[in-house]
Amino acid sequence: MMAKLMFHGDAEHSRIFPTTSIGNIPLAVEDGKSDKSDMDDSTFRNRIADRLAEIGRNPFEAARRGGLERSFIVDILTAKKKSVRGQNLAKLAKALDTTVEHLLGEPPVKSSGKPSLALTNAPLVEVKVAGIVEAGAFREAPWFSDEDEPATVATTRDRDFPEVQLVAFDVGGDSMNALKPRPILPGDRVICLDFEDLRGRLPLRDGMVVVVEQTLDGGHHREWSVKQIELYEDRTEFHPRSTNKAHKPIVVPRVLARDPSEEDNRQVKILAIVRRIENEVPLF
Known part of the structure; x- marks a missing residue:
């Protein structure tokens, strides 16, 4: 049959x-055509920099954890990289212990970088x-x-x-x-x-x-x-x-x-x- x-x-x-x-x-x-961020807006870069400071992680270690190229996050912070799309945006969220939604404008989930029990605001x-x-x-x-x-x-x-x-x-x-x-x-x-x-x-x-x-x-x-x-x-x-x-x-x-x-x-x-x-x- x-x-x-x-x-x-x-x-x-x-x-x-x-x-x-x-x-x-x-x-x-x-490559997805949705879930993209416009790097011409410095707000996005500032959000990434603030998130790195919150979790106490340098951009190279964060990129490694997210499965990204070593200079990926540094290129964003220095405005060398102008856009992030599709799966790379999801990997970036993973690198920063947050979500795509938060990267695109919602308040990120705060974390000390160490395993803990906490209520989510998602x-x-x-x-x-x-x-x-x-x-x-x-x-x-x-x-x-x-x-x-x-x-x-x-x-x-x-x-x-x-x-x-x-x-x-x-x-x-x-x-x-x-x-x-x-x-x-x-x-x-x-x-x-x-x-x-x-x-x-x-x-x-x-x-x-x-x-x-x-x-x-x-x-x-x-x-x-x-x-x-x-x-x-x-x-x-x-x-x-x-x-x-x-x-x-x-x-x-x-x-x-x-x-x-x-x-x-x-x-x-x-x-x-x-x-x-x-x-x-x-x-x-």
Whole structure:
């Protein structure tokens, strides 16, 4: 059985994806056109200098911690570097123990540079809990059944993509109980970047953990599950990481057959990219 890979489209603001091969999804690093800072404004340079003083870190050590070139921050402070874009802005925030939002104008989180417990002043956003992710569990799609209004959870925006919509899923089943370095267990909640809202700014990579949907019977039944991506030249594979060998990967060829057989009624699409795993320890 051949799977069709689909991804979110903009048509009619729906969550139904137009059919496409995975070759149409960006797989290489691209510089984002958003999250940029204008170095012609000395306020940004002053903010960086003040932040370095607050955490007691020199610009070379900060650049090393953020995974930047050694002179990167010095070049900003001396106005040699005129702009910072995309992933470099996220790395700069990491180098300064703060967030992209704070670098772009919000008050930074103060830190002594040493591990400590502190309340964050980062704003919280309301995120919908879309449903349960559980490999092998095909459920009736919501447009064919009555479902309650989804629950919501308050959380902070994503550090690297603060402008992208978040979505949450509750985890059932054991299909990712052997994921490394941290397993995803039944009862966990995953906080994810909405794949549609990313609009190609975060290319797929080997090792990414994603939420995928499979549909059967013309979309009447669907399965949501968490998988880890393996990229190959001619295909993309979505793998469970489990001690339960009953769970199998989903294999999607890059080039799809033009005339699939009548039995080929399964469609696969990426819903979200997993960024955080949360759980609560019961009090009683």
